[in-house]
Structure formats: C-alpha cells, structure tokens
Amino acid sequence: MLKGTPAGRHVLRVKVHDRARRETAIGEVAVVVVDLTLDAVMQSGSLRISGVTSSHMLQKIQKGRSLYEHLKSEIAKLHDISDEQVDVFSLKDVDGGVDIRYNCHSSPYYTAARLDGLLLQHRRKVQEALGVDIEMVDINLCLYEGTSPCGSLSCQHTMRPNLTAPLVIASDTTTLVGVDIADDYTCDCGALEPLPSVCFDGFCYNGGTCSVVNNTLTCDCLDDSNYGPRCELMTARFEGGFAWFEPPPVCESPSLSMTFETNAGEGVLLYAGPIVTSPWRDYPRDFVYVFLNNWVLEAYLDLGSGTTNVSVRIERNTARSFQFLLSWDKLEVTFEVPDCGINGTEDVPDPCSASVRLPGTPRKQSHLLNIQGPLQIGGLEATANFKWLSASYGWTLTPPSAVRFSGCVLELRHNDFLFDLNSTDYSQKTFQPCDAPRTSRVVLGQHSVIIILASLLCLLSSYHNAKSSSLPVLVLVILCLARRGRKTVSYPDLDRELVKETMGGADTEGFGEKDVTTFDLKFLQVTPDGYLVSAPSPPNTYSSNSPDHPQPTLNSPTLPLHPHPQPSPPALLPNPTSSSTHLPLSPFSHCGPPRPTPTTSPFTHPLHAFPHPHRSTHPHYPHPHPQPTLPPLSLPSPPPPPSLLPTFPHYPSPSTHPFPH
Missing domain, CATH: 2.60.120.200 (Jelly Rolls)
Structure with a gap:
C-alpha cells in the first residue's frame, strides 16, 4: 500500500481469464484503511481472551460475521458510538489466548482509563454476548506483584509500536495488517529525563504555545492562575x-x-x-x-x-x-x-x-x-x-x-x-477551570406558555384550513388561559394593626413648633382591666379565688366609651405578707421621707398606679428609712372601668405663649 493512501473503504476488482478453459471471472477485494496516530496507539484499551487464536478471531463463524467484528460491535455499544469508530488494530497470540488492543474515537481518541474502566464494568455482559472468556482487562504486568518483572520495586509499563514491520494475520477470507506492539517495563518511578531543546507538537497542553527561552522550552498558556508550566x-x-x-x-x-x-x-x-x-x-x-x-x-x-x-x-x-x-x-x-x-x-x-x-x-x-x-x-x-x-x-x-x-x-x-x-x-x-461560568437556566413563565399554546393553536388552525368561525373560539381559549393564569390579590388582615395618624403637622405657630395629635385606635380593643384583646394574657396579679377580681381573658368584650370622664379611686393591691389590705406605697418611698401616693388620673392606664413589683411592696426589699404603716381599709366594691378616651397632649394657648406672635 502506498504511503498517503486515504483512510476509508477501498474496493479492488480483478478480472481473471482462463484461456485453457475459456472462462472469465471477476474477483473483488475490500480493503479498509484506518489512519492511526501515535496518540491512538498509546491511549488504547486492552484485553485478553482465552481459548482462541488471532486467526480464529477473523473467521466468519456466526451469522456471516467474525468474532473480530462482534467484538467491535460490543465495544461500540459500551460507548454509544458506531462500529466504524472502533479500531481493533492489534491481535497478538500469547500463551493460552490472544491479546487485543483497540481504540475508540469520537472527536479526540478516548483515554485508556475510560476504555478499560467501562469494559471492566461490563465484562460479564460482553463475555455472554461473544461466548468467550475475557481473562484480563488492561494488560499491564506491573499491576500484579506476584508476576511483576520488577518484583517489589517500582515498575513502569510503556508500549513501543514497531514502525518498520507490521503485524500480519491471515484467515481464509480476511487478512489483518495491524500494528505490532511491544510491551516494555522499567523498574523506576518515571525517571526524570532532560527536557528537549526543540519544540514539538504536544509539549504544551491545552492550546499552549511552545517557545525556546535560554535553551529551555517554555509554554505560553491562556492564563497563569489555572495552568501549570506545560499548560496543564x-x-x-x-x-x-x-x-x-x-x-x-x-x-x-x-x-x-x-x-x-x-x-x-x-x-x-x-x-x-x-x-x-x-x-x-x-x-x-x-x-x-x-x-x-x-x-x-x-x-x-x-x-x-x-x-x-x-x-x-x-x-x-x-x-x-x-x-x-x-x-x-x-x-x-x-x-x-x-x-x-x-x-x-x-x-x-x-x-x-x-x-x-x-x-x-x-x-x-x-x-x-x-x-x-x-x-x-x-x-x-x-x-x-x-x-x-x-x-x-x-x-x-x-x-x-x-x-x-x-x-x-x-x-x-x-x-x-x-x-x-x-x-x-x-x-x-x-x-474546567474552577472559575468557569455557570450554565444559566431558561425558565418559561405562565404567560410564555400561554403565548406558545396560542401559537400552536394558530398553526393547527392554518394547517387544517379552519374556517373563519373558528377564530372566535381560538380567541376565547386564549382569554380563558390568560384569565386562569391571574392570581387573586389578597391583602393582610389589618383589623388588629396599630393605626396612627398625625394631624395638624403644619407649623402654624412658628419657631419650629408643630401641632401633633396622635390617635391610637388600639385603645378601641381594650378589656375592662386595661389589656389589649390581641395581647397575651396579663400576669395573674389577683387571687383566682377572689370573685371581685375576675381574670381577664382574650375574649372579653370591649366596653363602649363613656360620654364623660369618670373619676377612678386609687388602685388597691393585696399585701402578700398580711391578710389586711393596705394602700400601695409610692415607688419612690425608699428615697427620703414618705410621699403621698398620687391618685390615678381618669385618663391613665390602671396599671400605672401600681407600685414597682420588686421595690416597696416586696416584704424583703431593704429601705433606708422605716416604712409607715397605714391603717387597714376595707375593700370597696369594684370600681367602674376608667374612661378609654384618647389622651390629648396639652399645649399652651396663644395668650400664654412666652413669645409674641
């Protein structure tokens, strides 16, 4: 075969004349040429089939196909490629079987790690399909310490193709001219060799550019952060x-x-x-x-x-x-x-x-x-x-x-x-590399789906030559889909929100002073004891056995506003250390002489008149001055609830303003 013959299938036809018998015959031979590179040989998978020979692999034995062709088909199925993308280029007889080397190519050649790994995973399935025994996958004696040529030392396996003498295997109907592979073993861990001084293809990986600087090969890579010296x-x-x-x-x-x-x-x-x-x-x-x-x-x-x-x-x-x-x-x-x-x-x-x-x-x-x-x-x-x-x-x-x-x-x-x-x-x-951009996802919204459906309906209507009366039906379907896609707008429950409004915010009196009136509508949801309906239950201040002081509950009805303010008597608390009831002391009674207890304003929250729970009312609270003992008073009937009118702050009238208008 001449050098440079293109890869592919070539058919040779030969006409033969037999003059003695006056007969003429035409012979036809198919020649398949495969272009193999050195990378295809070095990145090859290998296996050993026992009980067969190389010539037996080429014989037509099953449905007009040879074991060689069946093996190519099974390997192609493992990688989901066609049979033409599998090249079995070496069949070498060994003791008890035949060693086979092959490669697969899609765009680049597949690596040996993939070829050997997937075949090892599906070894039993391939054996059953071929009817043979695969004795070994990945032919490398370094992996077996018992038979390693280096014993207990480091071991490296390399393949050396014979570029001068091809491997020729013939059967009755088929002849394979392949590559003769020699397995070399060295007892080292990849000894460092001096780098070449001349650039060659493959020295720089991943598209790097090779150059010679001070008699040393260097690589110009895409960037310096993700790539190594040889653009790894x-x-x-x-x-x-x-x-x-x-x-x-x-x-x-x-x-x-x-x-x-x-x-x-x-x-x-x-x-x-x-x-x-x-x-x-x-x-x-x-x-x-x-x-x-x-x-x-x-x-x-x-x-x-x-x-x-x-x-x-x-x-x-x-x-x-x-x-x-x-x-x-x-x-x-x-x-x-x-x-x-x-x-x-x-x-x-x-x-x-x-x-x-x-x-x-x-x-x-x-x-x-x-x-x-x-x-x-x-x-x-x-x-x-x-x-x-x-x-x-x-x-x-x-x-x-x-x-x-x-x-x-x-x-x-x-x-x-x-x-x-x-x-x-x-x-x-x-x-690759680590900072590679992430893939974005295209998410179709509901309106996009409606538009797509409408377009499909239009195409279907045009395809079936629909009448003009079908147009209203199409529009009605689109409107129904759009109406169904709408969501009901719901608003949060604002009934129990604290609503405040500022009125009279204008500066009518000058000097930066504004009339501000605050309406707190929260007071419209207050129990008779002064607690909000939406608030948690108040602490148990009174005895649960006292019928005069019922416990407030969250479901207590709100009282109507009184038309006029009603005076409220002083709030009373039971003394935890005595059976009699005393007037509460002022929270400031421990500082200086006793002061009179302030009366409760008709517009003040009832709890504001109670003393501090941890000061003057506590029996063990220390006081710098002796506390006066007031005569006991009998408990009056429950006081009427205080007025719940909003509190208006007091502002000076224009006549009493310290500055003239």
Missing part, C-alpha cells in the same frame, strides 16, 4: 459530579497531594482501586480513598497486606483552601494538612499531621500501590458497595460511603507529576 489545567469545579483520570503508576515511597476548596463538610475527594468484585484470580486488591467526613479528612489505604485509616480534622471554613499530603514508605503512612486551622493541645501538639504503621509482618509487608481501575476525582461513578468489595478482597477495614464533592480542586499531584484536569473524557457535572 490545574483547576476544576465539581458540583456533585465526578471525573476519571489515569491511575497513578506503581512507585516506591510515593506521595499524593491535592489542594481544594469545599462548599460543605462532606464529599469524596479521590478514589483509586477496584470498581467491581474480584473478576479473576490475583486481581489487585490495593486502593486509596480520601474523603471529607464532617470536616474531618479521612484516608483509607490498602497496599495488599492490610487496610489502614488515618484522619486529620480541619476547620469549618468554606472561604479558604486546604491541602493534604498522603505519603507512605515501607514502615508507615503519613497524612498531613498544612495549616489545618486547628489549635494544638498538650495531648495533640500537632493536630495537622497523623501517621500510622503499615499492617503486616516485615517479611509479608507490601508497600506498593497497584491500582487497576480509573482514578476517580470528586465522586464514585462506578464502584460496587464497599461492603461487597471488602468481603471480596479481604480488606481488614470497610471504608464508609460518602457523598460527591462540591467545590473546587486547585491542584492534584502524584510525586512531581502534575495532573492535567482537562485530560478526562469521562465526567459528569465537572467544569
């Missing part, structure tokens, strides 16, 4: 959603750090580990889980020899950012939250840091985190019940479930690797 998007906002990323590699003495702002005291920050119960033997049981639980940062970690839990309390503050650092080595796990906002005590001098020892004996102790599954940020989209996972993998502690996170992630790192939060292609309710 560092911030994202989560509103009860989630996002999938590539899991961290297998490293010795690693560290995970995250900077975040939260809107609540609960929420999942990250989880990486099994998302289904153990699908096959020796499936990795390792996981890491960090979440907020009532303003306590908790971390659960299992490295294969036991589950550990460590927590740090943080201050209840939604207006600041927090950072946690989770690290471990061969001996212990350390969880730190710099500036957690909690003060130390004698028992806990450093409340922002906690550490626990790794479980297990030194000989059987595991210290590598082998993650097979996506790194989930902000929430758990695909995780079985933790109780089921704990029972399936033998975790010694069962972590609790938590709600999805609401807030912003400002930075996520694994060792020195800065995650690009824009590299996810499987997310929900996640917005």
